[in-house]
Amino acid sequence: MKAVILVAGEGTRLQPLTESRPKPMLRVANRPLLEHVVTAVRDAGIDEIVLVVGYRRERIQSYFGDGDDWGVDVTYAIQEKQLGTGHAVLQAESFVEGPFVALNGDRIVESDDIERVVDALRETGETTLAVSRASRPSDYGVVSLEGDSVVDIVEKPPKHAAPSDVVNAGIYGFSPSIFDALRETTAEGELAVTDTLERLVGAGEVEAVMLNGQWIDVSYLWDLLRVNASIVTAETAESAQIDASASVLGDVAVGDDVRVRPGARVLTGTALGDSATVGANAVVANSVVLPDATIGAGAVVRDAVVGENATVGPNVTVEGGESDVPVNGRVHADVRLGGVVGDNAHVGGATTLAPGTVLGNRVDVETGSHADGRIESDALVRRA
Amino acid sequence: MCGIVGYAGRRDALPLLTGGLFNLEYRGYDSAGVALREGDGVTVYKTVGEVDALRAEVPVSSEATVGIGHTRWSTHGKPTDENAHPHTDCTGDVAVVHNGIIDNYDALKAELEGEGHTFASATDTEVVPHLVEDELADGKSAKEAFRAVLDRLEGSFALAMVVGDSDEIYLARQDSPLCVGHGDGETFVGSDVTAFLEHAREVTYLENGDLAVVTLDGVTVEHDGESVERPVEQIEWDADAAEKGGYEHYMLKEIHEQPQALRQALSGRVDELQGTVDLGLDLPAEYLRSLEEIQIVACGTSYHAGLYAAHLIETHADVRVTVHVASEYAFRGGRDPWRTLVVAVTQSGETAETLGALRDAARTGARTLAVTNTVGSSVTRAADDALYIRAGPEIGVAATKTFVSQVATLALFAVHVGRVRGTLSATEASAILGDVRGLPGAVQQALDADEQVRAVAEEYADSEAFFFIGRHLGHPVALEGALKLKEISYDHAEGFPAGELKHGPLALVTEQTPVLAVLTDGANADATLNSVKEAESRGAPVIGCLSDGRGEKLLDDTLDVPEIGEMSPLVANVYLQLFAYHVANLKGRAIDKPRNLAKSVTVE
Structure with missing residues (x-):
């Protein structure tokens, strides 16, 4: 059986990090979300994977290549325009022959749950939908069941109107007949898989599989920190150089060729990406540091995402903690986000970042500045 | 630059040969052909065009379990059906494929034509089957005939031959690579391991001057008439790594692989805190301090990498560096070979002109260093030391990731030599190494x-x-x-x-x-x-x-x-x-x- 993984989407709520990479390539525990999905699919016994790529697909292709490093065969179907998940599944049509599993590349699922969908699909041959219980069902597609049969799906209903707490978990088992069903679905604008499912549900043709395991979603920048902290384990690459006087404590992943300089302390819940550098006496805690980033001597970086190849100057303070963060016009109150430093950004020495600051890509912050709020990519932040 | 394949076993040889040619196709592509051992004779199919054109010409399957094949890039004669390999003798029982150049083919051809042989092509290769035909007519065995002919050839070549009444493949190597893959009850031949890597991962590389006989049981090698054992090496990497991975072209794939290639080039080699570099080279400190000149020899893109590196080495190691197009290289006067290091830069490690320059330098007594992407390649065997750029396989004909990896690796070399010679302080070295370590991220930004x-x-x-x-x-x-x-x-x-x-x-x-x-x-x-x-x-x-x-x-x-x-x-x-x-x-x-x-x- 093959797995079709949908990875063509952009993820605008995660800007600026998704300006240069698609959402599935965001890293937690030093691995892209998609890598966690690919290994789960493989561990479920599926070794042929079709990735439906689109937005910034070079990042995915260069990372996964032909899949050899993961013991799977990866082929790529290209979705030139992002016209919805249903349209994305259609792009895989020429790559699959029999029944197949389809899932999202930006949601971490457990291999046992994928196996459950595979088993159900093998048994019934019918369209299969993985469902699970959610504490905030109205953020998802809410499902009504009769026995194992799905009788209704409502996309993101208002809180009071959610008919149940069972939601679509985003793993599907399909037979090739799904392609005709997708084509026959008329949708306004984008074609979502759920548009077609709603039709099939009406005909009583969708089987539900209740999941046991966890599934983890990353919707917002601060989710990266939360998810990273929940799955990262102590793991240090052989090629990393950690000075004898530095300490790396708790659940910290240290990538290839990372440098941790004398006296630095890297505290739990942190992932240091490949070739990242933590300067002398710096403190990094509960943070995601992407590859090639440099954290200067004496800097304090807490609850932060530091972008690829970004430079955080000496004695910069990202004090961390909770703050109110606006995303696409909506304010999210009391989220734990010390700050985000965009890819290739440069934060001058002794700058302070107020909690919740989001610096865009290639932002240049002058030495000794104070930054706050959301700063667009390529901007220059001057010392007040 | 052309490709050779061969198969001796129990399976249908034809699809295995065309499959092997397809794997090699990036090396040469104006014509292709195969020779199958069938019954008491040899059947040849060949055509102008890519391997797909050949696939259209040949039958779907055949009885043959032994054969050879070739994909060609013209050196002698235009790409035509006649000039495509394999070439045969007048009887059609001897078929030969060849990479390289036979320098004395003019004289040999004139002699053979004088004896009444008829030539079908304008290639240098065709003299070989006709010469073998004569030796066979004198009553020699196929192997004796092949050996006698090899003695008469001058130039560089990798040759593979099948003869009508034998299930053996005869091979010879002189300055052009050839290897043998060991399968289970079957044996493969390739000018490069990628020809057969999906079938066999245990490989014997032939050396210059080797004559080898391949059967389904394996290979026997002789050198100067003496039987010799060549080691069997295990290939760890995967031919699949050479697939396009969703990109329209290998070149674009390889351009996008540059950050990763650079990380591999630098991994474990750099300590910017101490300002030191560990390249695992065996060049004694005394020797590096005594150097008066470093000569870089290379061709094409590697030559440009050499020009870049020359500036870095001169600046940081305070030693004169000259860069030479390999085909123009000669070890000229005014130099002390004992105080000259010759660095050959070649991605494949097989570039004939660079190898020639390196050997010229070695003959004068100069120490030699190979900078290459290919472990086990000819240049690594010819040079005293080897420095690998670790860029991974590069398939696109236009070199991309190997250029940046060559320069980055040579930049590390410049720092290393500068530190050993005492011309570069730890602080200066640390700053340069910091810049080198900044490359993967900066290249990603450009991508x-x-x-x-x-x-x-x-x-x-x-x-x-x-x-x-x-x-x-x-x-x-x-x-x-x-x-x-x-x-x-x-x-x-x-x-x-x-x-x-x-x-x-x-x-x-x-x-x-x-x-x-x-x-x-x-x-x-x-x-x-x-x-x-x-x-x-x-x-x-x-x-x-x-x-x-x-x-x-x-x-x-x-x-x-x-x-x-x-x-x-x-x-x-x-x-x-x-x-x-x-x-x-x-x-x-x-x-x-x-x-x-x-x-x-x-x-x-």
């Missing part, structure tokens, strides 16, 4: 701006000619940028040191000739801006790869290069690679297999 490069390419793709200018470290990058464009888009492109523009080439500059300028750190950008002004005032559009916004107002288009000191021009080079790629792609060129070119040039 992320691909859309912008494509827009620039669309704007200028239809220009009459393209000029690339740069100074200091920007000069080799200008040369390399022009070479990439020439290779894959077939446009007229020239690279100059920026200051030379006014000494001649400026006469060629018009509104129709865009100028691409390297205006980064390490490339004397301020001085180059004078040349930019000269071009602007002739109406030429100027595209600048620049750090720091210097001279932005003078430029029609700008591509931003992060400031990483002496490594910055390498990031500009990534933009120039993307520019060449997009121009060629807009014109629908065969980017991975440009006309008239081959990946590794194994003939001189």
